Amino acid sequence: MRRQAAGVVAAALLLAACGTSTTSGSSDTEKAAASSTQDGLTEYPTGKRPMAPMLSGKTITGDQLDLADLRGNVIVLNVWGSWCAPCRAEAPDLKKVSEETRDLGVRFVGISTRDNDAAAKAFERNYGITYPSFRDPDGKLLLGFDGRIPLSAVPSSVIIDRDGRISARIIGRTTYTTLSELVKDLAAEKTGGGADK
Secondary structure (H helix, E strand, O other): OHHHHHHHHHHHHHHHOOOOOOOOOOHHHHHHOOEEOOOOEEEEOOOEEEOOOOOOOEOOOOEEEEEHHHHOOOEEEEEOOOOOOHHHHHHHHHHHHHHHHHOOEEEEEEEEEEOOOOHHHHHHHHHHHOOOOEEEEEHHHHHHOOOOOOOOOOOEEEEOOOEEEEEEEEEEOOOOOHHHHHHHHHHOOOOOOOOOO
16 A cells, blocks of 8 residues: 555656646736637737747756847747657657748757756757757756746747747647747747737
8 A cells, every 4th residue: 555655646746747738927917918728829920929928048068058049930849858768759840840840930949857967968869959058956047937947847949039038838738730830930930020019
């Protein structure tokens, strides 16, 4: 009985560590502005997109990275951890879309969270990930999203338009089809999608 209870507790902790909660600190106004929210995907319509934080910091390889340097490109920001099974499952799709859309002015950036550098580097090596990933062992970078990415939502992805505004958010594992369509549509969009405020 004790062994069974320990197994249940361990399973609960694992689910919490690799959670995909869609609850966020987003305001009611922001929720109303979202054109659609389904299966972890929230899209923000043109003119109602919130500004994305311009993150900066060290990558898992020790380089300095500043998202402001990528302004003018579509940016796909993916939160992942080497310990997270859904992150491993979506990695090949992220790699494929990143390679297919680079010539369209799309740049992928990862945020390696609650991970150590050796495990994160091994993850990227195993999946052939060549785009940079921020090092965020304690989740501080995610706090810049003001609750739009819950700290427990790993994996999650944010797609940022050329003006630096959030076009879409995916909480949980993404797929090749979903990500490819969102990114290609946004890459074809003219700048000025913006927000009212």
